[in-house]
Structure formats: C-alpha cells, structure tokens
Amino acid sequence: MPDDSRRVIVDIKGVAKHYGDGEARVDALRNLDLTVHAGEVVALLGPSGSGKTTLLNIIGCIIDPSEGQVSLDGEMVYDNRWLRGDLRRLRLDKVGFIFQAHNLLPFLNATDNVALVLQLAGKSAAQAQARAQELLDYLEVGHRARAMPALLSGGEAQRVAIARALANSPRIILADEPTAALDSKRAGIVMDLLRKLASEQDACIIAVTHDEKILDRFDRLFHLRDGRLENDDGDKP
Secondary structure, eight states: OOOTTSOEEEEEEEEEEEESOGGGOEEEEEEEEEEEETTOEEEEEOOTTSSHHHHHHHHTTSSOOSEEEEEETTEEEEESSBSOSOHHHHHHHHEEEEESSOOOOTTSOHHHHHHHHHHHTTOOHHHHHHHHHHHHHHTTOGGGTTOOGGGSOHHHHHHHHHHHHHTTOOSEEEEESTTTTSOHHHHHHHHHHHHHHHHHHTOEEEEEOOOGGGGGGOSEEEEEETTEESOTTOOOO
C-alpha cells in the first residue's frame, strides 16, 4: 500500500480517451482514476490495446484526454482542457521519459545527449555540461561521458537515457518497457536504480511493462483491460 502521508505527484480523476464517434467510436480509456505518491515505483500491466501507453501519454501531456482531470506535482494541468498553453514547457518542467530503446542521438556523445535537454530548458552550455556530468557520475557511467552511443553497452546506454530523463529534476518519470531490451541481471540493476532515484529524488516512477522478471521491484501493480483498471487499489497480489 502507498504511504498516504507522502505528497501526491500524479492524480487522475475520471479520465477517458476515445477516438471517433458513433458506431466507429473506440474507447481507449474509460473513467479512470489513479493516484501515485512521491517515492513510489508503480507498473501498468495489461494486454496490448488495454490502454497502458495511452495512459502514459496522457500523464506525459503528449495526447489529450477526452474528459477528466489531470494533476501533476500539485498543479491541475488538465480539467476538460489544458490549463497551460505551452505543453512543451510543461513536459520539460515536470516529466522525464525513458523508453525501451534508449533513443540517444547517434551524433552526440553521452554528455551532449543529456546536456541538450538542459539547453532546451534554458541553461547555458556550461551549466548544461556540468549538470550532465554530475548525472552521469551519479549513475556510475561518468567514465563513458565522451563515448558515442554506438560504443556504449546496452546497460550503459540505458543509464545515459535515464540521466537524460533526470536532467531537469522532474518529479514524474515515465518509462515505457524500460527493461525489455536487457537481460535479467541488467534489468534488475536498472529497476534497483529507478527505485533509488524515486526515493532520493522524491519522485514517482510509472512504468509500462510486460517484463515479469522485474515485477517484484514495484510498489504497486495496476492492471488495465479494455481501458479500465481491474484493481483500483493497485496492491500487489
């Protein structure tokens, strides 16, 4: 069970997402409620088409809900319409993304891949480089700071991708199949690292996964089917 004394970071109420109208309408999410606290690492589980990625993209302010409310880090950002005009800035301020494929830019070294996000947020080149090096050192991959992505191992590339996700100190980290490309040992290392980050950064981590070997690393498991949460409390069985 979550520690309800901790700050609520993600709070979703009555969120729905549909595509099309009439007989052609498809309901990707249906009247969904979800609350995640600081320090929590939670998983979204379910078959393909159950709404997991749709929910992740709504939390990440990438797609519009059809209705409902979305509050991120204490700020109501969607109430049947976006309450901020600049969604790009909202994502930079509040959300970090980690993907199955690390998606590092192949023409930038590890440091520059992380620093780019900081420069987009308005940091100077010197500030961005210093913060990037700090994060790479924190994630124990600082010795690979000048390596190009093609020369990084899978585990090293994923750590650089995590550093990039942490660049602007987001309180919300969204991970889409973050360990699918890793073997069991490296998957466990990545999940232990994410748990450490959630605790030390007072952030929450929400991951879509089909990877059964890492389920014991999550605080709560949320099962989706046909756009609905099958277990609203998210307790692990």
